[in-house]
Amino acid sequence: MYPWFWQACQSIVDPREDPLYSMPQVLSLAILMFACRIPSRNQLDKLSDDDTFLRNWCTFSRAITQTVICSKQMINVCAMIDPEELGALILRFLKTMLRNKQAPSLYLLKHVMLAADGTGVFSSQEPHCKQCLYQKHKDGRITYLHNMLEIKAVGWDGLAVPVLCEPELNDENKTEYDKQDCETKAYHRALARIKQNFPREPFVHLLDSLYSQGPIFKAFDKCRHKFICNFKRGSISTLYDEGMELIKLSAHNKIVKELKQDGKWVRREYTWATQLQYYGLQLSIVVCKETKGDEETTFVFLTNFEVDNKNVQLIADGGRKRWIIENQGFNEQKNGYELEHFCDCNNLNVMLCLYHLLQIAHLFMQLLERSNLIESMGHLTILAKLLLESIRNMGIPDEIFRDDAPKMQIRFAKKPP
Numbered sequence: 001m002y003p004w005f006w007q008a009c010q011s012i013v014d015p016r017e018d019p020l021y022s023m024p025q026v027l028s029l030a031i032l033m034f035a036c037r038i039p040s041r042n043q044l045d046k047l048s049d050d051d052t053f054l055r056n057w058c059t060f061s062r063a064i065t066q067t068v069i070c071s072k073q074m075i076n077v078c079a080m081i082d083p084e085e086l087g088a089l090i091l092r093f094l095k096t097m098l099r100n101k102q103a104p105s106l107y108l109l110k111h112v113m114l115a116a117d118g119t120g121v122f123s124s125q126e127p128h129c130k131q132c133l134y135q136k137h138k139d140g141r142i143t144y145l146h147n148m149l150e151i152k153a154v155g156w157d158g159l160a161v162p163v164l165c166e167p168e169l170n171d172e173n174k175t176e177y178d179k180q181d182c183e184t185k186a187y188h189r190a191l192a193r194i195k196q197n198f199p200r201e202p203f204v205h206l207l208d209s210l211y212s213q214g215p216i217f218k219a220f221d222k223c224r225h226k227f228i229c230n231f232k233r234g235s236i237s238t239l240y241d242e243g244m245e246l247i248k249l250s251a252h253n254k255i256v257k258e259l260k261q262d263g264k265w266v267r268r269e270y271t272w273a274t275q276l277q278y279y280g281l282q283l284s285i286v287v288c289k290e291t292k293g294d295e296e297t298t299f300v301f302l303t304n305f306e307v308d309n310k311n312v313q314l315i316a317d318g319g320r321k322r323w324i325i326e327n328q329g330f331n332e333q334k335n336g337y338e339l340e341h342f343c344d345c346n347n348l349n350v351m352l353c354l355y356h357l358l359q360i361a362h363l364f365m366q367l368l369e370r371s372n373l374i375e376s377m378g379h380l381t382i383l384a385k386l387l388l389e390s391i392r393n394m395g396i397p398d399e400i401f402r403d404d405a406p407k408m409q410i411r412f413a414k415k416p417p
Contacts, residue, residue: 001367001410002096006062008089015080021069026077027357028061029069034361036388037381041071050392059396075350083352090162090359091197094153097161098201105155108318109311111204111226114163115154115322116190116211118183121355122146129348130172133180146348148355149186151194154206156321159366160332162359166190167352183210188219195223204228204305206322209235212302214279220304221281228319231285231302239278243285243302246273255309267291270316272307288316332362332380372411 009024029048038044047053048068058064097103098112106112122128124144132144147168153161166186194203204226205211211227212235220227233240247253255270269289276283284307288299301319305311365380368387377383399405 001100001102002093004092004096005089008092012081012085012089014077016077021065021073022061022063023077023081025057025061025063025065026069026074029057029071029074030078030354030357031361031364032057032060032391033071034358035365035384036391037384038388041075044071047388047392052395053392056391056394056396059398059401062401075347078350078353079347080349081353083349083356086353086356087164090356091164093360093363094161094163095198103153103155103159103161105157105159106153106161108204109226109305109314111202113154113206113318113321114151114194114203115160115206116149116151116187118147118149118168118186120145120147121351128346128351131169131348133168133170146351147183149183149190150359151190154322157370159370160362162363164190164193165352165355165359166193169348184213184216187211187216191219191223191225195225202226204318206318208322212236217281217283217304218279226303226305228301228303228305228315228322230319230322231300236278239276239283239302240300243273243276246276247271247285247287249273253309253312255312257313261292264292268313270312272312274307276302286312286316286319288320367412370412372413 006024009027010022012023012027014023029044032038033041033044038047048057054068057068097106122132122145125141127134127144128146132146135143135145137143149166149168151163151166153163155161166189168181168183168186170181202225203223205220205228207227207229209230209232212229212231214236217227231240231243250271250273253272257268257270259266259268267290269291270286271289272284272286274282274284276285281304284303284305286301286303286307288301290297290299299316299320301316303315303319305315307315365383365387368374369377369380369383374383377386
């Protein structure tokens with residue numbers, strides 16, 4: 001899917017003089033570390049001290065050496081390279097998929113779905129660097145933090161394609177702050193970067209209630225992006241109340257659907273109202289009441305889509321899909337990959353580089369699991385274990401990378417068993 005990948009790795013600025021290991025070799029070892037979910041760098045060194053692993057690593061990275069680079073050297077290289085170059089590499093994945101029309105599941109009403117999530121990558125009673133966030137407790141203790149805002153293009157099938165990572169960092173020249181860096185500030189920066197890199201691509205942002213803010217809505221309007229935001233009364237109480245009153249006055253704006261889930265009937269009632277005015281914007285509010293037996297759940301969304309009876313179900317389902325995607329994408333990444341790789345380093349540059357490489361590994365594993373190259377494993381953890389055992393026990397044929405090798409086709413719609 002990404003024939004440019006190894007050349008792009010090779011083009012990353014390498015500050016080393018006459019390096020023994022090429023840049024693709026360094027980066028590919030980190031990618032394999034995350035893809036195979038090796039829990040520590042010490043264990044990586046033990047597992048990579050193997051002839052078959054060496055041969056496969058050289059084949060995989062398109063470079064031949066007599067030994068595998070040790071994890072300490074890998075970290076030293078990460079300390080010297082620019083994380084922004086790896087970030088630019090990640091942006092190319094989505095650009096390639098959109099240009100080649102390889103991800104139709106990413107679209108909602110002809111807009112690519114983007115979801116954002118903040119995640120912590122470091123927490124300690126001791127500072128990591130001068131740009132750490134910090135939290136003061138009532139008992140006088142201070143916790144030092146590093147958080148990352150992650151934005152992914154997400155699909156109806158659960159695919160989560162990394163777009164960019166925006167670190168939350170304090171100014172290293174300050175010691176006291178009226179307000180530290182936060183997820184909202186990072187989101188404004190990330191949105192500007194998305195617009196710069198995808199100036200004409202139509203996006204729809206699937207958001208939680210944290211982002212129910214006028215300035216963020218105005219930023220979307222400026223970028224000409226759409227949004228579907230989970231909406232709670234505590235976010236903007238006056239707007240929420242106004243929306244609920246308008247729904248009562250719009251009795252004709254109602255659709256009821258019944259479907260079967262896990263053998264049980266589910267009833268969904270969709271109601272909506274348009275022409276909500278806020279910050280000079282015209283917004284719509286959508287309410288989805290779901291009934292399963294005696295249990296009733298209500299979902300409320302705020303959007304700048306023009307809602308009608310043809311798209312209200314799709315908009316509400318898209319807003320709800322964010323939580324499923326978050327569980328399948330973000331939580332899979334948080335819980336499935338060992339954060340020891342980040343916490344064990346005291347260099348911010350290393351932390352950012354490793355985090356970018358984790359995104360690449362996670363994407364590659366998602367695509368491998370969805371492809372017809374292998375049978376479905378059901379979970380990436382199982383695939384990671386099998387991949388590691390394969391790398392250590394089965395040699396990759398050298399001829400598959402020859403220029404005159406026969407072409408092959410990979411499909412992402414697997415044949416039924």
